[in-house]
Amino acid sequence: MTRRPSPQEDLRAVLFDSGGVLMQPIGGRWHPRADFEQTVLAHVPSITSEQFEEAIAAGDRFLASSSPEPDDYHRLMLRHVGVDPTSELLADLSRDVPPATLLETYPEVMGTLEELSRxxxxxxxxxxxxxxxxxxxxGLGIGRFFEAYAxxxxxxxxxxxxxxxxxASDALNLEPAQCLFLDDDPALVVAAxxxxxxxxxxxxxxxxxxxxxxxxxxxxxxxx
Known part of the structure; x- marks a missing residue:
């Protein structure tokens, strides 16, 4: 009798979500990034912690309802607290910083990706x-493992x-059944x-x- 392959034997690829699966923000907050308050205060020292909380809450609502560009997201939060979103401030909020100063991979990620690649x-x-x-x-040293991004x-x-x-699966030239999708949101896994x-x-x-x-x-x- 011919043995039928198990589902695992059909798998050829892993499709990873990123945040909550591969990496997490240092300090626990994804948006805005951890240096948001410090950067704004360098331009507008009078902003209070309560105002920042209100601005970030408004930004969260904006992110939940759309997929804005970073500058639009920052403009909304700044205007929410009466700050003029100058080009200099917007550029400072989006300036390049080493990813390792804001983000970190989970402890097992590097070893797992290396072994999967092997x-x-x-x-x-x-x-x-x-x-x-x-x-x-x-910047976190894991980009080399991924052939495609959606x-x-x-x-x-x-x-x-x-x-x-x-x-993602089309970019790998694979059928959906050959791909294992991972996400920290169970509803998105159910959809996959x-x-x-x-x-x-x-x-x-x-x-x-x-x-x-x-x-x-x-x-x-x-x-x-």
Whole structure:
């Protein structure tokens, strides 16, 4: 009798979400980046902590309703507290800084990516992020592992839009069933599974029983 391959034997690639899966912000906040208050205060020293809280809350609402460019996001927060968003201030808020000063990879990420690469597992990123994500990954030393990026700000859509997932698998020239999608949002994993992808939710705090999940990326090595 011919043995049927297990689902794991069909897998050829991993499609990674970025934030919450590969990397996290030092200090715990994604947006605005950790030096936002310090940068604004260098231009407008009178802004209070309460005003910053209000501005950041307004920025969160803006991000939840759209995929703005960084300058538009910063303009909204600054205008919310009555600050003139000058070109100098906007440039300062978006200035290049070493990614390692603001972001860090999870402890097991580098070793897992290296081992997956050694096993010839192909890798791509599917992330609701700004266009500079590949540069951030390069600065953290992980960009070399990824053959393709599906980035919301580039494609003009966000997960769970099927175009996000398909852009990555198409770039790898693979069928959805040959790709394992990872995200820390279980709903986005469910959406990927509905499109024919394999999926795992990354639940670093507590595993979900609703869909297949992992607590560490190191568990991927059991699948390839």
């Amino acid at each position: 096993r010839s597992v192909r890798m791509a990123v599917v992330s609701d992020a700004w266009p500079n994500l590949p540069d951030l990954h390069a 980035i919301s700000a580039v494609l003009g859509c966000n997960k769970p839009d099927p175009r996000m997932y398909h852009h 599974i509905g499109l024919g992808y394999a999926g795992r939710a990354v639940c670093r705090g507590s595993l979900t029983t609703e869909i297949p999940s992992i607590a560490s990326l190191a568990e991927l090595l059991d699948l390839f």
